[in-house]
Amino acid sequence: MFHLLRYSLIVIFSVLALTTKAQQNLNMIEHDAKPYYFGITLAANQSYFKLEHSPAFLATDSIMVAEPLKTMGFNLGLLANARLSEHFDLRFNPQLIFASKNLYYRDTYPKPEDTEKRIESILLSFPLQIKFKSDRIGNMRVYTIAGLKYDYDLSSNARLRRADDLVKIKKSDYGYELGAGFEFYFESFIFSPEFKISNGFGNVHVKDPNLRYSNVIDKLQSRMFVFSIHLEG
Numbered sequence: 001m002f003h004l005l006r007y008s009l010i011v012i013f014s015v016l017a018l019t020t021k022a023q024q025n026l027n028m029i030e031h032d033a034k035p036y037y038f039g040i041t042l043a044a045n046q047s048y049f050k051l052e053h054s055p056a057f058l059a060t061d062s063i064m065v066a067e068p069l070k071t072m073g074f075n076l077g078l079l080a081n082a083r084l085s086e087h088f089d090l091r092f093n094p095q096l097i098f099a100s101k102n103l104y105y106r107d108t109y110p111k112p113e114d115t116e117k118r119i120e121s122i123l124l125s126f127p128l129q130i131k132f133k134s135d136r137i138g139n140m141r142v143y144t145i146a147g148l149k150y151d152y153d154l155s156s157n158a159r160l161r162r163a164d165d166l167v168k169i170k171k172s173d174y175g176y177e178l179g180a181g182f183e184f185y186f187e188s189f190i191f192s193p194e195f196k197i198s199n200g201f202g203n204v205h206v207k208d209p210n211l212r213y214s215n216v217i218d219k220l221q222s223r224m225f226v227f228s229i230h231l232e233g
Contacts, residue, residue: 027139027185034083039190039232041077045198046070047099047224049119054218056209065106066216069116073099079230081131089131091145097123099224103167105213117167117213122154127177127198139185149198150174151222167214168206173222175200181228192230199223 031037049068057066077095084090098121105115129147156171179196200222208214 025139027187028190031185031190032136036080036082037233039079039081039192039230041075041079041093041095041228041230043075043077043095043226043228045073045075045097045099045224045226047073047101047121047222049101049103050219050221050223051103051217052219054207054216057216060216062107062109063105063213063216064108065104066213067104069102069104071100071102073097075125075226075228077125079232081232087133087135089133091129091131091147093127093129095123095125095127097121097125097151099123101220101222103213115165115213117165119167119169120155121169124152124154125198126150129177133183136185141183141185142180143183144180145177145194145196146179147177148174149177151200165213166208166211167217168208168211169220170202170204170206173200173202173204175202175222179226181230183232188233190230190232192228192232194226194228194230196226196228197224198226 048070051066051068053066075095075097077093080092082090100118100120102119103117105117107113107115127147127149129145131143131145133141133143151173153169153171156169157166175198177196177198179194181192181194184191203219204222205217205220
């Protein structure tokens, strides 16, 4: 996360320096009156599960540790923005998300060893957000977003039965998103770096008492931190 924040801040301050030099010339003045516009999204994410142990975890002595791990991934998406008023927009930002939410286990049986379960996801995410934006400051604007999302996991293993060390994950999830960003106006496009959290409400764990690594888990909830670059026209 610290590396992601560091590089994100470098990008933001570099763009801020460029736009500050051109503050005397207002770019894309007509853009603020557009009823709608479109764009593309490129993003990096850090994702993990919020894990709650089941009663079986306390009862077993073969698995001593079960913890989530944070891993990096990336997003590709489209953006559609509709103007509601001077300061409010409605935004739809569907994305294809490549993410891994791995789990770490420490076993004592049949022999002491550390195990990492890789849970890779390819998500179709459909977030709908309300965007609140500040007054324009030269060629820059600040904004915040809040909204809901629906995720569908194309690589879900919920129906697999072949492995006794499997941790099954549901295909569907829903949740909320909160974030903030900047809009930098250039001559022909808007460059918008953005930070957001994208968390799931639901329990995506498919309980199966016959699966050893799954049996010690009661609940898994998706957690994601995202740094996005929106290019808007």
